Amino acid sequence: MNENQELLSIETIENCPSARLLRFVGDLDSTNAEATSNRIVELLTGDVNILVADFSRLRYINSTGLGALLFVNKKVKGVGGVFKVANVNENVLEIIEIIGADQLLEIHKTLEEALASLA
């Protein structure tokens, strides 16, 4: 991974103005979890209430990073929205499952599937 590459990039989703696509690259851990969740939660102050996270390039997550995602999930639900996660690699999925977060997060196998579920 390029160390200078930003962990999170945010994109709009065609034909869905209230949605944002969150692309993660690299490691979500204790060094960046809080800043990342704050950045995502800021999106909810406008008209945005649908978030789709693409984890295809998220290499690693720890319990703090996962806690930050659960915080986001709680905030999104608080504004009546949805938070979907897609393309989770095997290792990251194992961490999510061990912690039991798979019961709290809406996980899709592919990004296409997650986006299709918005319709």
Place this chain on the structure above:
Amino acid sequence: MNSVEVKTLIEEPEITLLKLRGDIGLDRIPQISALVDEYYGKGALHWAVDLSDVNFLSSPAVGAIMGLRSRVVSRLGSISLFAANPRLSEKLTLMGVNFAIPSFRNLEACLAHFRWEYKGASRELNLILPAKTAVVPPTRQLVVGLLRSKGYGKKDAFIMESIVDELANNAIEHGKPVDGIFGLNLKFDKSKMSLTVTNRCEELSEEAQKALIEKYEHPKVNPESVRGRGIVLVKKLSNKMTFCVEPQRVEVSVVRIREGK
């Protein structure tokens, strides 16, 4: 001086050393075969071939070494090459010998490999680190690099990366190390990894010690809380977790058996 010599290695008597010198052409094969047969017949199963003084190794000589490899491997033995000069090393690579027989820079590296593979030798990493979150990512990456360099698979390395991360952050955030440092010791061999993370802390009351012990013994996840999942994760990722809570010191140790993936 003999161009072919076989002897038991003083540093590691289970290894038989085949020392070759000069140009090893077709004419040397009978001598090599006779000596190899003699020692193999006496039970020599682990061999190291010293190429440090070899100028030229003919294809039949390589064939003789490969033949010895077939014999020892079929009886769970081993053979390694060491100290080939760059030209010879290139030739062996071109011939694909490196795919079948490990090759090392020197005898020391060859012995380290043997002891790791056959004698249960372990590697140890001892670190005293500043109690700052920023040191954790490079530390866990160092651990991954060490494990991968010794043949551990991606899955095993990822799991130990997670354990190192969680315990290091636990020591930094919850241990509140009073001296601004914490200790990390990783010991691993071919079959398992053991990690101990230690931190000193401000005097813990008896109640605080009990609460900490309860946290390690019966870690719970509060679904409403976004924190407090690290120890649950470590406990599930490790095969064994032990801890020692003292008034001014906390130590957590885990053992993880290698999966081989």
